[in-house]
Amino acid sequence: MRCFLQGAGEPVALPDGVAVLLGRGPLTGVTDRKCSRRQVEIVANYAERTARVTQVGPGGAGREPHVGGAGGAGPGGLGHAAARAAPLAGQRALPARAAFRGAPRDPLPTPQKTPPLPRAPPGPRAPPSGSAWHRHGPLLVFAAPGLRPSAQIAGFDLDGTLIGTKSGKVFPTGPEDWRILYPEIPKKLKQLHSDGYKIVVFTNQLGLARGRLRPADFQAKVEAVGQRLGVPLQVLVATGPGIYRKPVLGMWEHLCEQANEGLAVSVEKSFYVGDAAGRPPNWAPGRKKKDFSCSDRLFALNAGLRFHTPEEFFLGWGPAAFALPAFDPRALDPAAPLWDPPEAALVSPRPEVLVAVGFPGAGKTTFLRRHLLPAGYVHVNRDTLGSWQRCVAACQAALAQGRSVAVDNTNPDPESRQRYVACARAAGTPCRCLLFTASLQQAQHNNRFREMTESGHVPVSDVVLLSYKRRFVAPEEAEGFAQVLRVPFVPHFADPQRRRLFCQFSQG
Incomplete structure (x- = not known):
């Protein structure tokens, strides 16, 4: 036995227990743009020879539609009774209906109302309980x-x-x-x-x-x-x-x-x-x-x-040659030195400007929060302040108060870094650079990990990462830095489960 939705377009198959989403398009013949392309969900039950229809598009997503009433898509649209009650062969006024083929042609029983469906995470809707x-x-x-x-x-x-x-x-x-x-x-x-x-x-x-x-x-x-x-x-x-x-x-x-x-x-x-x-x-x-x-x-x-x-x-062929990704998350050493040269002092006893340089996701913010902010450095972050002009103003204000500053931006080229070198020079304080050495592949991995473990985090696209790579010029002391410290990415996880996830390859 098979079931098909019959209407203005070609018959649409309704497999047993499988949610079928229908709306505006050639399958239904509906052209009214008030009707969504995913307007209703239909689940056929071959055993009971009924179909459950739920409106998921405009006009009450997740609600059991009202059979025969005015709908959000207007008369003749799928939001109207035409497709909301489409599976009812006995509804003569409806331009769409469902026919069970391979079974006696006795009238189908009227489907019973079901409670509203809960709002679910993105993805296809699950068929009803008992389905495969x-x-x-x-x-x-x-x-x-x-x-x-x-x-x-x-x-x-x-x-x-x-x-x-x-x-x-x-x-x-x-x-x-x-x-x-x-x-x-x-x-x-x-x-x-x-x-x-x-x-x-x-x-x-x-x-x-x-x-x-x-x-x-x-x-x-x-x-x-x-x-x-x-x-x-x-x-x-x-x-x-x-x-x-x-x-x-x-x-x-x-x-x-x-x-x-x-x-x-x-x-x-x-x-x-x-x-x-x-x-x-x-x-x-x-x-x-x-x-x-x-x-x-x-x-x-x-x-x-x-x-x-x-x-x-x-x-039965023999093994072929292959190449693994350049970055292996399992190879990172949690006991590695946190900066290079390791004998250099990270925290200055007098006011200074520290300019961070590195890919988005290279670990800059985490490192600064863990090691510099507790020592009293003022955190100047473009993600928070919104523009480099505001970052420069915040840097100048902190230096005027005799405080040290940690600039948490990507700062890929001498032009972007020179703004903060000039601030330090004007205040009569030294300026150092922290070069976060994570590669493009490492940054991509870190950003994917962050998306999987931090809710609400804005994803960093490859376009942004590649833009940084194109603009990047390695910082040198000749730019006005008193010192350039290299900071590798050293993983630190208190939660073993997060460590296991981080150490998995996450991109093929």
Whole structure:
């Protein structure tokens, strides 16, 4: 039995228990711009032969729509009764309806009202309780019928590992544009299942959060892939950035801690297969393109799992060359000297100006707050004051009061630094420079870590980091500095859990 929403456009499939979001567009034929592209959510229940319709667009997001009344999108729009009550075949006045095919054509029972849905984190809505799909914030989890827990996990990426595109294009052209990547895959997975492994797919699908991929289409695709493979799959889907997105271990940790029915996972007996392996151009005959990233290999490395590429695992090819990222967060030494030269005094006994230089995310603010502000230095920060002119004025005011100043800006070039050198010279005080030596890759890692652990923090884009890199000129004493101290990034964490997260590769 199947269910389709029928209206002005083409019939829209309503899979059993899967939330389908509809609104203005060619699928529905609705053109009224008062109607959102994500106006209503429809969940079909094949067992009861009913459909629950919830308005999520303008006019009362998260409320069960009023059947037959005036709606926020106006008559004829999805915000009106036309699509809010669309699944009711018995509502003759409505231009859209749902038909269950493959079952007797007796009238459908009227759906019962449901309480308002709670406002959820960004990501696709979870199907109702009892469904194979469940959501945990930005993590979407599928468990096929017959799935059993196991200490042995056979982990796989999805796109480029288990499936490819029929069209031959890098990205699928639609929900039906997929095929099993290699003929050997179903037999291999069935053997793993027979050997007691649980087959688990870990996949990044940022398109779900960005609206480029319809949740219902993706969920139906996953279930179809599982049926074609012929084994029960567990599928964990990172729908957005953050701790669940590979190579960070949020999905793996969720599996081990919450999604294996309490059975401990053996890392030694488990493995992971993925195509994002950091392989260079021409890594094999006929394979001219390099891997788009190294995220799958790093995911396995973070988890301590054995790693294979699809060609190695399914086709028996030999290992290919690969390259890991230049920055390895595990290599940082928490016992390293905090500045260089280490014999230099960090805090001055008399008033001075300290000018910090470094990437956003290089550790400047943390270092100054930990070591300089407790010694009485005035913190001059452009993030707080808003402009370099205000920073210069604050520096001048502090020096006039006989206080030392720590300038917490990126200050990439001599022009930006000279403003504070001039302040110190005018006040008759020395000016020193703290050069924070974190690389671009280190700064990117630190900013991703900050986004994952600090709520409300404004993300620092790569555009900003690359702009700093282009402008950067290494500071020298000839600019007017009495001394230039180099400050490496030395991690310091009181919380072991935060330390573990920091030491994971976070970008492929």
